[in-house]
Amino acid sequence: MPSASDTKSLTLAAQTGDPLAVEALIERYLPPLHAFIRLRAGARLRDRSETVDLAQSACREVLTDLDGQQWVSEARFRQWLFTAAESKLQDRRRYWNAEKRRADREVRPHDDQGLPSWDQVLAAYGPSxxxxxxxxxxxxxxxxxxxxxxxxxxxxxxxxxxxxxxxxxxxxxxxxxxxxxxxxxxxxxxxxxxxxxxx
Structure with a gap:
């Protein structure tokens, strides 16, 4: 785990608008934040949303809006970050639970041309x-x-x-x-x- 002084200096730099500090914080906190969101999301939301996209979005939004955050400790910073991510997750859950977006009402597009989806194309560049x-x-x-x-x-x-x-x-x-x-x-x-x- 990174030291609290590293996180503090990155946080203070990010508050002044330093994009490299924001990127360093995202790189540091995205993996645990993604795990947190996947485990909190539940099966229905995981089926509907790409949790890695949700984690990246939440992480970036939260870390680019650090105005007014007082540094107390590494633990308090992590608690604040994960609480903000939980709030983003709740927003997404409300979005998908809206009546007009219920899964049982969804009509999936049919690809009658036999072309691969973008997911299939991108997967070709990844692991086996x-x-x-x-x-x-x-x-x-x-x-x-x-x-x-x-x-x-x-x-x-x-x-x-x-x-x-x-x-x-x-x-x-x-x-x-x-x-x-x-x-x-x-x-x-x-x-x-x-x-x-x-x-």
Missing amino acids: PSQLVVAKEQVERLENAFAELSGEEREIILLARIVGLGSAEIGERLEKSETAVRKALSRATARLLRQLRGD
Whole structure:
């Protein structure tokens, strides 16, 4: 994990409009933010939206609008960033849940010319199909196992492993003691591993 002083200096530079600082922050926080959004989105929203696009959009919007943000700590910055991303995710969820965009009303375009889609063309430049299948299966297994956890277990794992908050910050947010958070995280992680193994 990058040092807090690096993040602080990048954040201060980004606040002055430095595009390189914004890009460095995006590069640093996009992977955990994408994981957070995928796990928070749920299957229906993941089917409707490209979560990587949503993560990039949220990350860029939030990090280019840092006006008024006071630096407190790395943990507080991450908490603010992930809370803002959660808000963007809620906006997207409301958009897709609108009556006129319900999945059961959607009519998919039919390609009667037999031409490949843009997704198929772009995929030709990426990893091999077998690598993609294996990676997709692993992600789906993790998401399915994660969905089997209770809401509190999911929240604790997200806050600790994806957002990167410490036990004190999680305890503050969930109104639990640090010891209770550590125990709950240990139990939730063990349960997730059992789900992944199929126990």
